[in-house]
Amino acid sequence: MSEYSIIGKPTTNVDGVAKVTGEAVYTFDMTLPNMLYGKLLRSPHPHARIVSIDTSEAEKLPGVKAVITGKDTPGGKYGLWRRFRELADQEILATTKVRFIGDPVAAVAAISEDIAEKAVDLINVEYELLPAVFEPLEAIKDDAPLVHDDFENNINATRHIEWGNVDEAFKKADYVREDRFNLLTQHPAPMEVHSSIASYDKGSGRLTVWSSTQSPYFLQLGLADALKMREGNIRVIKPHVGGGFGGKNSTMPDSVNAAVLSMKTGRPVKIVFNREEEFSTTEHRTPMHLSIKIGLKKDGTLLAKEVKIITDGGAYTGLGATTLYLAGTWITFPYKTPNYRYDGFRTYTNKMWASSVRGFGAVSALYASETQIDRAAHDLGIDPIEIRRKNAMTPGYEAPGQYKVESCGLLPCIDKIEQRVKEKWARLDKDEGIGFAAFAYMSGGIFNWIDTPYAFSGAMVKVNIDGTVDLFTQASDIGQGTNTVSVMICAEELGIGIDDIRLHPADTATTLADLGAWGSRETLMNGNAIKAAADEVRDKLLDVARMKLGENIVYDLDAKDKRIYLALRPERGFSYYDIVKDAIKENDGEPLVGIGHYTPHRKGMVSPAYAMGIMGVRAKVDRETGQVEVKDVIVAHDCGQIINPLGARGQVEGSIQMGLGFGLCEDLPSENGMILNPSFVDYKLIRTREMPQIELFDVPTYDPEGPYGAKESAEATTAPTAPALANAIYNAVGVEFDSNVLRLEKVLKAIREKEEKGKGKGRR
Amino acid sequence: MANYHCPCCRKISSDPHDLARHFLGQTDSKHKDWLKTKGLSYAKLITSQVEFGNKGYDTLAEVLEKETKVKD
16 A cells, blocks of 8 residues: 555646636636736848837837837846856847847737737838858857857857767777767747736836746746836746746747836836747747767767757747756666766757747657667667667666656666567567667756855745635646646645645745746655655654654654545544644644745755666658658656656656657748748647557656655656667668758658668668 | 866866866856966967867967966
């Protein structure tokens, strides 16, 4: 029998009914009394100096209440990299020049969206066109136009990681190979577009913003910097959010412009991006040129790895500098790498900026490393599972000065996959292939580029006289199930039911700071904070019960099933509800409140804990058309103690869907900086009916840092999907690729080229 | 053991390569200007790292070893 009453039990989402009945309110749905609608005028040029802006015609249009340009803004620059102020490079509206097609130059507030849109068309901007740069390899050349004047060679950020003696290790290697990859982008494509409502109260000087954001706290800080306001005078409320997938971490033009327009008009202002704006002007996965060199012994033991990455950063920083660091880190996972060197360069280009998307650096990095290790295994005559087993990280593995892996279930995951693949995929049809990719991912990041003085997560628990509980947390549920996990943890600690708890989520005025939903951090970090807050209350209740029992301190008490009782004699105890009443009444009415917080300490530079696993993909390739059919997927995943198996399964399925999109069909091609497919008609996603069967094996470990031993369970399986598929395609028809997005025309071309060149297995 | 002091900030390192790593990780003008006084370019050192090998860091580490060693 499980030691837990609630943890580990499949639990439907606490907000599930509201969502499926349409009662859940998203920012997109909200209307405030006296509200105006805002629209943005965006640059049609990738790089141009603003000569003049004439707003007079727009201002004359009936129904228009305000028109603003850069000169109407407080002039503060903002961005997520607040610790390095030069990287906080965004403006509310461009003041001197525009840096990508879609850079906002003016904004309008009107009584309707239609009028606001008409007014935007009446604004006349005179531009002086500047030479533009679109490719990162061009951007770093000495004669390239500068996107930001202060950044030589358009180098926005660099990372160098090195341990061991790389050059000596390569000399000792029996086998060395180099591969180069061009990894394309992917849009987060959330169902709900970026949406914000800002309401400024001129009397108090306070601003309230409702926004579709992944982090109310990041948005509060971004607004404070942009508007030059005290952060305490800004309240951010996150209603239900229709997906983020990494694209809603930055403070974007919807919220800041709604705020400025509200300050000017004294009325609430709502800005909602249309789908074209969402695709063309919001953050997407960072594209990169990646070179990777590995040195191995004849038996497949990895001796050295060297990696160079140049990312196409676009016009601003966002979280792209973190992606650069993480890509260079994930590419060492999940293998023991005794000698490693990484150089990463993030370049500015005149395109919409690239940032984090589900998998945060790992998806592109592992596409390269997990296809390369298959190629090496092929050359050395080693089984692809065996080479992964030989180099797999084990508990306690440490990369000097970078990270330490405490719990690690990778080897059991490999054993499980090997066994299941032998059973399930013993016989393959013609042109079918199996491919594997191993993976690891963080359970929240140990990064403080936002420069917060607060704990990374905080939570408050208040117990009422009737035993009901108010749980206050700023953790962001963006559809991934954090609200449910939060309530489950609180209920488990207090020994009560989920129905006893009322959740007050994601409001900066009523909750303690939490860094938000990115890097799969909420379960571990917010979970630890809630657990600590609930424990504080629980200890108070247990003290009261102990007094009433008259037992001395050596007798442990449990709180479970709405009772508090002696652990060794469960029949001796009291109702939870009675103890709550006694605790409040007998202590002069002192409220039963607990506060908890969590910040990782002494856990290296990356994450406090790592999920691990391996995936197998079976695919069939049509040699006549190049069409790839993903038949089924088997994945073994160590995500520690699972809090909610229903939620964890959903996250794995969603990650695989997104990984398949990265591997097969999602891309944002552009011409001279213009996105060519900004709609769901032209941007191809993997749909439900195209999803393969997924067999999931949970191989849990206990991680001492996670609540109940829990780790990441939201993003990890995005990364192995595309490389496992690419390896399956190679094993099916003998063609391999140095890029993702394996559309049928690309696959067919490779098959034809291979046939023309004669026999043999591709380029390995 | 030799100690290498960053000429632009308070960073101290026992290894000139480690100090070079710190140096090129800084994007402020103080560090970049110091490089100019030694006839080096931040951008050129960085971009020389694009190819496999460690040329940019080796070059800077060599300069830092001569210029910044404080005591043994």
